[in-house]
Amino acid sequence: MQVLVLSNSYQPLYTCGVEKAVTLLFLGKAVSVRDSDQVIRSPSVALPIPEAIRLLVKAIVHRYYETMRPTRTAVFKRDKHACQYCGSRNDLTIDHVQPKSRGGEDTWENLTTACQKCNNRKGDRRPEEANMMLSNPPKAPRAIEVASDLWSKLMGW
Ligand SMILES: [Zn+2]
Incomplete structure (x- = not known):
């Protein structure tokens, strides 16, 4: 069973497992928006399993979106701070694979170190055209990596 996670402003972000959702409720970092008809029981508590929760932590959700954007720092980090053409770690810049002058956009897939x-x-x-080879074709971070980054911040790991 998956629980839908909404941002503070009720925007659907992703789904997570029941255990994570319940942990967030216990930590007071989320509230249930809709309960299912199933209940988790422990000797002291009976808690309805949520179908959807809403995060109460604005700042962290903002950081989640930040992680989603291909900022200079984020692209360097993805590329392990190495030039994707020669491997150098010095004087790093951001390169548009498809040049900006030719319509190349600021996307994860078009930016490289x-x-x-x-x-x-x-x-x-x-x-x-320049006879240069990229060691790794630039890719967007997988949703799961971004989500696990967010979880570790939410849970204080
Ligand atoms: Zn280089």
Whole structure:
């Protein structure tokens, strides 16, 4: 059974397992929006299993969205602080795989880490035009990674 998790402003974020949802209720970091007809019982408490919970922690949800955006820091982190063309760790910049001048957007899939040297060499070209190889094709973080990051903040792990 999965529980729907809503943001503070009732925006659906994702689903989680019952155990996590109940932990958040116990910690006072979420409230139940809708209860199912099933109940969890312990010797002292009987708690309806929620179908949907709403997070009470605004700041953390904001940080969740931050994690979703391909900021400079987030792209460097994903690429383990190494140029994706030559592996250098010096003078790192953000490179648009499809150049910005040619319609390349600021998306996870189009941004990669490049050292200044490689970025200059690549210029206004796509990697294949510049005869340069990306060691890892840029990807968006998987929802599960982002969610587990959020959980660790919510649960104070
Ligand atoms: Zn490089």
